[in-house]
Amino acid sequence: MSRSFVVLGGTGDLTGRLLLPSLARLHETGVLGDESGLLAVARDEWDRRAYREWARGRLAAHAGELPEATRDRLVGRLDFAARDVTDPDDLRAALSRVDGEPVVYLALPHTLFRPTLTALAEVGLPEGARVVVEKPFGTDRADARVLNELLHRLLPEEAVFRVDHFLAKQTVLDVLGLRFANRVFEPVWNAAHVERVDIVADETLGLEGRAGYYDRAGALRDMVQNHLLQLLAVVAMEPPLTVDASSLPARKADVLRAVRPPADVRAASVRGRYTAGTVAGRAVPAYTDEDGVDPARQTETYAELTVTVDNWRWAGVPFRLRSGKALGAARQEIVVRFRPVPHLPFLDAEPEPDVLRLSLSPDAIALEVDLNGTGDPFDLEREVLAARMAPHDLPAYALLLRELLDGDTTPSISDVEAEESWRIVEPVLAAWAAGEVPLREYPAGSGGPAGHPPPPAPARPETSA
Numbered sequence: 001m002s003r004s005f006v007v008l009g010g011t012g013d014l015t016g017r018l019l020l021p022s023l024a025r026l027h028e029t030g031v032l033g034d035e036s037g038l039l040a041v042a043r044d045e046w047d048r049r050a051y052r053e054w055a056r057g058r059l060a061a062h063a064g065e066l067p068e069a070t071r072d073r074l075v076g077r078l079d080f081a082a083r084d085v086t087d088p089d090d091l092r093a094a095l096s097r098v099d100g101e102p103v104v105y106l107a108l109p110h111t112l113f114r115p116t117l118t119a120l121a122e123v124g125l126p127e128g129a130r131v132v133v134e135k136p137f138g139t140d141r142a143d144a145r146v147l148n149e150l151l152h153r154l155l156p157e158e159a160v161f162r163v164d165h166f167l168a169k170q171t172v173l174d175v176l177g178l179r180f181a182n183r184v185f186e187p188v189w190n191a192a193h194v195e196r197v198d199i200v201a202d203e204t205l206g207l208e209g210r211a212g213y214y215d216r217a218g219a220l221r222d223m224v225q226n227h228l229l230q231l232l233a234v235v236a237m238e239p240p241l242t243v244d245a246s247s248l249p250a251r252k253a254d255v256l257r258a259v260r261p262p263a264d265v266r267a268a269s270v271r272g273r274y275t276a277g278t279v280a281g282r283a284v285p286a287y288t289d290e291d292g293v294d295p296a297r298q299t300e301t302y303a304e305l306t307v308t309v310d311n312w313r314w315a316g317v318p319f320r321l322r323s324g325k326a327l328g329a330a331r332q333e334i335v336v337r338f339r340p341v342p343h344l345p346f347l348d349a350e351p352e353p354d355v356l357r358l359s360l361s362p363d364a365i366a367l368e369v370d371l372n373g374t375g376d377p378f379d380l381e382r383e384v385l386a387a388r389m390a391p392h393d394l395p396a397y398a399l400l401l402r403e404l405l406d407g408d409t410t411p412s413i414s415d416v417e418a419e420e421s422w423r424i425v426e427p428v429l430a431a432w433a434a435g436e437v438p439l440r441e442y443p444a445g446s447g448g449p450a451g452h453p454p455p456p457a458p459a460r461p462e463t464s465a
């Protein structure tokens with residue numbers, strides 16, 4: 001049976017910047033066979049020719065490394081339907097354009113998942129269909145529950161793919177290898193040896209024309225509720241029996257169940273929004289001056305949250321999650337800080353405890369340790385044992401699309417995880433909405449809201465081990 005790929009939200013930023021380039025790669029490698037139909041759906045009054053022109057431009061901008069002939073082969077296969085996907089008749093008409101088992105990808109603003117799945121449940125899907133839902137999975141926990149019910153009415157859980165592309169990033173996959181394929185880390189991977197964990201996703205990008213989605217999401221829903229909590233889950237989970245769809249999501253779900261939201265949201269969270277500034281020499285307007293932003297929504301572009309994982313392994317260890325837009329420096333990393341040694345046999349020395357940095361961009365791992373220096377043999381000096389990984393053959397989105405086209409849900413978020421993640425952030429969203437935590441302003445290009453510096457930068461430029 002042939003497969004078709006249907007993107008609902010086929011003119012959006014995600015489709016143009018990440019999905020089309022990934023599809024072009026997969027088409028080239030044969031994962032996406034020539035028999036597969038490719039259909040994009042959005043409300044724009046375009047025809048197939050106009051859509052192909054748009055797609056050609058997106059591919060030139062975001063997949064320039066692929067030969068033009070490769071990009072053109074994908075473009076030549078694209079079909080477009082100008083339809084409202086929340087309308088069952090429109091959706092039925094759009095789906096009737098493809099044959100075979102459809103993979104229906106909801107590349108839509110999160111507020112549209114419910115009306116779209118409701119329409120899809122009315123239209124129905126053929127045997128063998130799959131549904132892919134982007135993040136954040138709904139608007140809150142109640143909405144996520146409804147989404148899960150709608151999905152389960154349509155399909156078995158094995159045919160549902162809740163996307164979190166951070167799970168397909170190389171360093172995140174490397175955390176599994178590092179922890180579970182080596183003897184040295186796991187014995188110290190617990191509260192007895194780890195003092196704190198920082199999970200950071202600082203971006204230099206601003207809104208990038210995405211107000212339609214972002215202004216109703218904000219940094220907490222856009223990054224913390226999903227990507228950063230998934231990183232926390234991968235770092236903190238118990239060893240899975242096997243790295244597969246039955247074990248990995250279940251072990252992550254255990255961690256998320258154990259995460260305790262902060263009792264004092266005011267003390268444990270920071271909420272910020274950028275004002276006008278300069279990022280890497282580029283003038284950035286204030287968030288509130290961006291097209292489509294409604295300042296009355298008080299949407300945050302910076303979110304920070306500290307939680308604990310209340311289980312045997314992690315009791316008492318703070319996990320600080322932080323993400324912001326239009327910051328001065330881009331940084332994506334997981335930083336594991338170890339406790340000091342129980343007794344230091346070096347008189348007068350006050351070394352920093354060990355730090356393990358797992359960098360997602362670029363993909364690199366660095367262990368900062370204290371060694372006897374090159375000068376006085378009994379003095380301590382900070383050294384960095386570092387490894388930088390060559391890029392994966394496939395970028396994260398292409399890897400995810402390959403897995404979902406194969407029907408492997410190992411890197412998917414389970415229904416339980418999706419709902420638990422909302423449970424964790426909901427008290428924070430409620431406190432923020434009630435104005436209990438001030439919305440602090442920070443200039444674009446700065447380090448974030450004043451008084452909340454990022455975790456210390458690496459000890460010194462990395463050298464390859």
Ligand SMILES: NC(=O)C1=CN([C@@H]2O[C@H](COP(=O)(O)OP(=O)(O)OC[C@H]3O[C@@H](n4cnc5c(N)ncnc54)[C@H](OP(=O)(O)O)[C@@H]3O)[C@@H](O)[C@H]2O)C=CC1
Nearest residue numbers: 009010011012013014042043044084085107108134135212
């Ligand atoms: N952009 C990114 O970097 C990333 C985005 N994501 C996720 O992807 C999803 C989409 O984000 P993004 O692409 O940025 O959002 P955009 O606002 O850029 O795109 C939304 C798309 O949905 C379409 N759409 C909206 N309403 C309807 C409707 N009723 N019927 C049919 N089509 C509709 C829009 O077209 P039109 O309005 O013309 O109908 C457009 O094609 C979000 O869930 C986001 O979290 C995930 C990772 C990265």
Ligand SMILES: O=C1O[C@H](COP(=O)(O)O)[C@@H](O)[C@H](O)[C@H]1O
Nearest residue numbers: 135165203205222223227332396
């Ligand atoms: O999901 C999202 O992720 C991107 C950051 O992902 P990256 O792979 O480019 O690091 C973020 O910019 C966007 O706001 C968010 O929707």
